[in-house]
Amino acid sequence: MKRKIFLLYGGKSAEHQVSMRTALAVVQALDFNKYEVTPIYITENGQWVKREALESPVKQLNDLIVQPTKKEENSITLFNNSKTNDNEEPPVIFPLLHGTNGEDGTVQGLLEVLNLPYVGNGVLASAAGMDKVIMKNIFAQAGLKQVDFVSVLRYEWEQDKEKVYQLVEEKLTYPYFVKPANLGSSVGINKCRDRNELEKAFVEAFQYDRKIIVEQGIEAREIEIGVIGNEEPKCSVVGEIVPKAEFYDYKAKYEDRDTALIIPADIPEDTYETIKQMAITAFKVLDCSGLIRADFFVTKDGEVYINEVNTMPGFTPVSMFPLLWKHSGVDYPQLIDRLIELGIERYNEKQ
Ligand code: ATP
Ligand code: MG
Ligand code: MG
Ligand code: MG
Known part of the structure; x- marks a missing residue:
């Protein structure tokens, strides 16, 4: 049957x-x-x-x-x-x-x-993983290293824009990344180098969400890793993204053929170990199941920062997540089968 x-x-x-x-x-x-x-x-x-x-x-x-x-x-x-x-x-x-x-x-x-x-993550992990502010607060509590950030509600901003900008400028130094709190694929995300760009970025991000996050921008390599499993999550190899654009924006993700995905990423073994550990910690503290793709920044000095996790990462055969698994010995149809099995497993445990 x-x-x-x-x-x-x-x-x-x-x-x-x-x-x-x-x-x-x-x-x-x-x-x-x-x-x-x-x-x-x-x-x-x-x-x-x-x-x-x-x-x-x-x-x-x-x-x-x-x-x-x-x-x-x-x-x-x-x-x-x-x-x-x-x-x-x-x-x-x-x-x-x-x-x-x-x-x-x-x-x-x-x-x-x-x-x-x-298939995939449950209610809590999905919700917490989608809201970058909640996610980062949970990561902070778990001691995961990440960039500084400020969260702003549309309501607060509409009350007193100047005050909000000043608060951000006190806490962070340009450049910043302004993002809708709940979204993905870089939609509504802008890098800002000055007040003028900050103001524009706020207007755009608030079109998508009532809450936004302003993050300290950092110069770093972008490294991503896949995790699958339920109670015993396993990591894939790591991949590096090298966008031609200023950052990995929507166009670089889905339209540019120039964005390079390098798998496996050429990073030192101890950096890979750190990333794996941080990805597993992120998976566990968000109470994930099934799958995540965890995104990291690695600086010139080898410092590792977690950027975010995606609880349903891009999943076409040319997307990072399936490619990471392919290089880890799990091809696309096998990955889909595995995710279905994991979903059934979790369901059966609850019955
Ligand atoms: P997706 O879900 O598709 O991975 P997203 O919309 O959740 O993306 P992020 O991954 O948070 O967005 O950010 C998109 C891109 O913007 C990153 O891949 C990176 O290129 C750049 N970026 C985001 N935050 C920072 C930061 N703090 N410093 C430097 N670059 C950043
Ligand atoms: Mg995301
Ligand atoms: Mg996403
Ligand atoms: Mg990302």
Whole structure:
């Protein structure tokens, strides 16, 4: 009997397009002899559209876009009628969603309430990992080294902009990185070298979130590592990102062919050990399960800072996370299988 898999993709998120690419790649890599694959497309407005189980992998992104016919679909009926008899295992939900309303614990909460197994991180880890301020506070408590930062609410900023800018300038020295607290793919992120750029960066970041984070900018190499597992997480090799752009912005991530991903990264063994330890600590303190990609900065002097974790990292075959695993001996289809197994394992432990 084939295991039923429901793929959730698209999503009400500024990372909708990134999720679409991930979904296309996953659909093509899933073993259709082993799984019955049902796509559920979430529109940019947040409508859920389910279609029949696929007969075979789709070839084009367009084939994954389904227009909603009804005004709204109820999520419970979406996942229901999937059991043909009582002995059948429940379907596994694969939330291939990045950013808000998907990577942030909201969809995970829905799946918990429906008592369905799903791939990846649970509610708490997803939510804490999505909010850079909460994440950094937890990391600080765990003693993980990271850059200084200031968190600002839109409300505070609207009350007295000058006061907020001064506060930031007292705490940090230019350049800064201004980011929406909850997002990814570098959307809404700007580097600022002076007050003028700071003001512009605030306006942009506040378009995406009511809370932003201002971080001390550092000169450093960017090193990333993959972690998979539940109670016993394991690390991949490390990779380095060398963007041609000023920093690893949205364009450098998805449009530039000039951004180099160097795997394995050429770093000293002890730096690799430090990164592995920090990544495992991050995984544990956020109570992660399934997978994360942890992003680091390594300075010229070999100091290692954690930047962030991503609880549903970019997942196309040319994304960093799958490439790191490929170089660690786990190819793309095996990685997907493993993540599904880990989701089922965690679900069974809770029953
Ligand atoms: P994703 O989820 O796609 O990895 P994100 O939107 O969560 O990205 P970050 O990883 O926090 O964003 O930052 C994006 C990029 O901006 C980094 O990869 C790096 O190039 C640059 N950057 C971010 N913060 C800093 C910093 N404090 N100092 C120097 N560079 C930074
Ligand atoms: Mg991120
Ligand atoms: Mg991300
Ligand atoms: Mg990142």
